[in-house]
Amino acid sequence: MRKRGRMILLLAAFRAAAQTPPAAQPLTLGQAEALALRNHPKIAAAQNVEYAAGQRVVEARSPYYPSLNAEITGSQANNLARIGAGTLTDSLLFNRQGEGLVLNQLVTDFGRTSNLVANSRLQAQAAAQTTQATRYDVVLEVNRSYYSVLESQALVKVAQETVNARQVLTDQVTALANAQLKSQVDVSFAQVNSSEARLMLIRAQDSLKQAYADLTRALGTYAAPVEYQLVDTPQPSAPPLDTETLVGQAIQNRPELADLRLRYEAARKFEAAEKDLKRPNVNLMAVGGALPYLDQNPRVTPEGYEAAALNVEIPIFNGHLFSAREQAAHYEALASNQRLRDLQQQVEHDVRSAWLTASNAFQRIPVTVELLGQARLALELAQGRYNLGLASIVEVTQAELNVTQAQIENVNANYDYQNAWAALQYTLGALR
Numbered sequence: 001m002r003k004r005g006r007m008i009l010l011l012a013a014f015r016a017a018a019q020t021p022p023a024a025q026p027l028t029l030g031q032a033e034a035l036a037l038r039n040h041p042k043i044a045a046a047q048n049v050e051y052a053a054g055q056r057v058v059e060a061r062s063p064y065y066p067s068l069n070a071e072i073t074g075s076q077a078n079n080l081a082r083i084g085a086g087t088l089t090d091s092l093l094f095n096r097q098g099e100g101l102v103l104n105q106l107v108t109d110f111g112r113t114s115n116l117v118a119n120s121r122l123q124a125q126a127a128a129q130t131t132q133a134t135r136y137d138v139v140l141e142v143n144r145s146y147y148s149v150l151e152s153q154a155l156v157k158v159a160q161e162t163v164n165a166r167q168v169l170t171d172q173v174t175a176l177a178n179a180q181l182k183s184q185v186d187v188s189f190a191q192v193n194s195s196e197a198r199l200m201l202i203r204a205q206d207s208l209k210q211a212y213a214d215l216t217r218a219l220g221t222y223a224a225p226v227e228y229q230l231v232d233t234p235q236p237s238a239p240p241l242d243t244e245t246l247v248g249q250a251i252q253n254r255p256e257l258a259d260l261r262l263r264y265e266a267a268r269k270f271e272a273a274e275k276d277l278k279r280p281n282v283n284l285m286a287v288g289g290a291l292p293y294l295d296q297n298p299r300v301t302p303e304g305y306e307a308a309a310l311n312v313e314i315p316i317f318n319g320h321l322f323s324a325r326e327q328a329a330h331y332e333a334l335a336s337n338q339r340l341r342d343l344q345q346q347v348e349h350d351v352r353s354a355w356l357t358a359s360n361a362f363q364r365i366p367v368t369v370e371l372l373g374q375a376r377l378a379l380e381l382a383q384g385r386y387n388l389g390l391a392s393i394v395e396v397t398q399a400e401l402n403v404t405q406a407q408i409e410n411v412n413a414n415y416d417y418q419n420a421w422a423a424l425q426y427t428l429g430a431l432r
Contacts, residue, residue: 027228036142040220046134053127060120066105100289112276115269122266129259143422145215151415152208158407159201166194186393193397236421239358250351253429260340267333274329277322281313354424361417368410375406
């Protein structure tokens with residue numbers, strides 16, 4: 001019997017363990033940022049584009065190296081036939097088999113290839129800046145989602161405290177009404193207030209679940225939302241006072257601006273390369289091989305062959321193709337420069353706007369603290385007056401509503417400032 005009792009207890013323990021939800025995984029803001037940087041598909045995509053741009057540098061450099069091809073040719077023709085149309089030559093056609101090597105080497109194109117290499121190298125550097133900008137975007141989204149979860153958790157706590165406080169008031173008024181000391185009107189007011197608090201709690205809990213879903217998406221790791229146990233972050237310091245210094249920092253550090261600067265330089269190099277199309281090309285060509293079989297009687301050609309030549313190609317006229325390509329590249333470079341100017345102006349605007357938002361959010365924090373203290377004091381006074389029969393239930397419920405609103409304002413002000421601080425750091429190119 002004892003053995004059977006132990007088995008029953010053990011089975012019950014296993015069932016209890018299976019029904020107990022797993023503890024939430026703790027997660028700091030730094031860990032969340034590192035997780036997103038390691039796993040987010042946007043960053044992986046940007047890195048692959050960067051790697052592809054790096055290979056285009058190798059592609060642009062390839063003319064500096066010789067190209068060597070092996071060729072094997074076999075032909076069949078009727079005896080003593082000659083080419084009679086489609087060419088200026090009248091070479092004999094023979095049944096033959098030949099194999100050999102063909103080598104081509106660029107000697108000089110007077111700067112076109114070097115400009116194309118510089119263009120591709122600058123494009124690769126720009127792609128690296130795009131990857132960095134993508135990292136900033138991901139980190140900013142992680143910050144926003146992280147603070148949204150913390151704010152939603154704080155609002156759920158406020159809603160739960162409101163539910164508890166209003167339920168206490170409802171119980172108190174109900175007891176007084178049962179003792180014929182208060183009217184049923186007071187009970188109805190208290191119950192309405194309590195129901196509103198429960199609705200607020202339901203909405204806050206729903207917002208919290210949505211915030212967890214947004215955080216999971218920002219991390220780029222799981223398909224299903226994960227409810228992490230987040231660690232609150234310390235309040236940032238006050239925003240700097242000198243906005244012009246911040247603007248200069250942003251102009252220097254923003255990867256989007258560095259990207260467009262490099263693309264503008266790349267466009268200028270490509271314009272120079274298109275201009276070099278009008279210059280001559282000098283190429284070295286060499287061939288060598290063997291003719292082990294030749295249906296020729298008597299045979300008048302040797303069994304092996306080799307030759308080398310230097311070819312100079314001088315463009316004269318091609319229907320204005322090269323000049324049109326040069327002008328098109330010139331206008332593309334001008335357009336790239338204007339895009340750079342436009343983004344620089346946008347960055348300056350974003351820095352000033354983010355600074356104003358952060359400053360306003362920071363100034364709201366002490367005001368909401370003062371407001372919350374006054375609202376709590378007013379609630380205590382209203383509760384005391386109601387207990388003494390000097391005030392109506394409406395005054396108490398309004399005071400409770402004021403406390404709830406002040407708590408919500410205080411929570412919003414704190415996390416609005418943390419969000420605004422992260423946005424300001426993003427505009428400065430200093431988020432991570």
